[in-house]
Every structure is written in C-alpha cells, then in structure tokens.
Amino acid sequence: MRIHVVDHPLVAHKLTTLRDERTDSPTFRRLADELVTLLAYEATRDVRTESVDITTPVTRTTGVRLSHPRPLVVPILRAGLGMLDGMVRLLPTAEVGFLGMIRDERTLQASTYATRMPDDLSGRQVYVLDPMLATGGTLVAAIRELIRRGADDVTALCLLAAPEGVELMERELEGTPVTVVTASVDERLNEDGYIVPGLGDAGDRMYGTAG
Numbered sequence: 001m002r003i004h005v006v007d008h009p010l011v012a013h014k015l016t017t018l019r020d021e022r023t024d025s026p027t028f029r030r031l032a033d034e035l036v037t038l039l040a041y042e043a044t045r046d047v048r049t050e051s052v053d054i055t056t057p058v059t060r061t062t063g064v065r066l067s068h069p070r071p072l073v074v075p076i077l078r079a080g081l082g083m084l085d086g087m088v089r090l091l092p093t094a095e096v097g098f099l100g101m102i103r104d105e106r107t108l109q110a111s112t113y114a115t116r117m118p119d120d121l122s123g124r125q126v127y128v129l130d131p132m133l134a135t136g137g138t139l140v141a142a143i144r145e146l147i148r149r150g151a152d153d154v155t156a157l158c159l160l161a162a163p164e165g166v167e168l169m170e171r172e173l174e175g176t177p178v179t180v181v182t183a184s185v186d187e188r189l190n191e192d193g194y195i196v197p198g199l200g201d202a203g204d205r206m207y208g209t210a211g
C-alpha cells in the first residue's frame with residue numbers, strides 16, 4: 001500500500017478551518033468539496049489515458065483522453081457523499097457506485113448497510129471517498145469488497161488519517177494495489193476511536209446532526 005500526504009499551503013489552510021469547531025455545516029461542506037478537488041489532482045496522477053488525434057484551429061496534433069473502461073468513484077455514505085461533487089468535477093465521465101457503511105460507536109466495528117456498484121470491476125480503476133481513516137476498519141472492508149469484485153487499482157481519498165488506521169491498512173491490504181491520498185496523518189486515536197486533533201464526527205458536521 002502506498003500513502004501520499006498532500007503537502008500544500010492551500011490544503012493546510014482549508015484543513016485548519018475544517019477542523020475548527022466554530023465552522024458551521026455549510027462552510028464545512030464547501031471546504032470538504034474544495035479539499036477533495038485538491039486531493040483529487042494528486043490522486044488521479046496515474047489515471048489511465050490513451051492517445052487521441054485531434055485538429056486544433058492551427059494543425060493536427062495528438063493529445064490524451066481518459067481511457068476505457070471508465071474509472072469508478074465510490075463514496076462511502078454518509079460522510080463520503082460530501083466528497084463526491086468535488087471528485088466528479090475533475091472526472092466528469094466517471095461512473096459512480098455507492099457503499100453505505102456505519103461504524104458501531106461502542107465496538108468501532110464497521111458494517112455495510114447498502115451496496116450499489118457493478119458486480120464485475122475487472123480492469124477498473126476505483127476511487128473510494130471517505131473523509132476519515134480512523135481505525136481503518138471501514139476502508140479495509142470497503143477495499144476488500146472492491147478487490148473481491150475484481151478492481152485492480154484502488155485509490156482512497158481521505159481528508160484525515162490516523163496512524164493506527166494507516167497501519168491496519170498496511171497490514172490487512174499488504175500486496176494489494178492500494179494508494180491512500182490524504183491531507184494529513186494526525187497524531188493518534190483517542191479512547192472513543194476519534195482522530196486527534198481531528199475534526200470530530202465528519203458526518204455530523206457535514207449534515208448538521210450533532211447534538
């Protein structure tokens with residue numbers, strides 16, 4: 001597994017406001033959207049392309065276009081849904097699948113409550129969207145399912161990651177073609193499984209369901 005931490009002052013600036021507890025839901029959603037577009041620029045560095053001949057107003061030339069089969073983008077509901085628009089803005093021809101997953105607040109075990117994506121992902125590049133890589137249980141289960149369906153190249157975009165989650169992914173997904181792109185690997189998890197310093201519960205902050 002490869003991990004890429006996007007080191008850029010604009011990313012750090014937006015992430016700081018996202019973390020701030022005073023940031024309201026509309027601003028949180030806007031910043032998450034903007035951050036995803038910046039992460040997506042890095043995450044799509046190896047997106048598959050093919051050459052194409054075109055005619056400019058001046059001459060014939062050869063350019064590139066995204067090749068077939070189209071990439072698949074999979075947001076993990078709920079919070080990952082807030083990253084979808086920012087991603088498909090860069091990859092407008094991508095197909096979109098959905099995974100609904102929830103982490104039990106007490107046991108921290110992830111379970112899947114909804115799945116809507118192609119059965120056969122052979123030869124597909126897949127981009128998974130989930131803002132938080134905490135214990136890693138959610139992403140490991142999601143990526144195992146994608147690989148079971150035949151995906152041969154998976155990139156996860158996470159706004160924040162915890163070292164514990166990165167270690168779990170490295171251990172559980174060893175030897176698989178997986179890349180994680182994130183804005184930060186934070187300090188640690190706390191006793192409730194929240195990322196420290198983190199940003200709190202991403203889904204609650206995105207959709208205004210906290211308290």
Ligand SMILES: O=P(O)(O)OC[C@H]1O[C@H](OP(=O)(O)OP(=O)(O)O)[C@H](O)[C@@H]1O
Nearest residue numbers: 078079102103133134135136137138203
């Ligand atoms: O790495 P893990 O320890 O598995 O935790 C990460 C998951 O926790 C959050 O989802 P949550 O269960 O809160 O669902 P939500 O997005 O519907 O709020 C987050 O959006 C991730 O999917």
Ligand SMILES: O=c1cc[nH]c(=O)[nH]1
Nearest residue numbers: 134194195200201202
């Ligand atoms: O810090 C965390 C950990 C898991 N899920 C969240 O939304 N936030």
Ligand SMILES: [Mg+2]
Nearest residue numbers: 201202203204
């Ligand atoms: Mg949540």
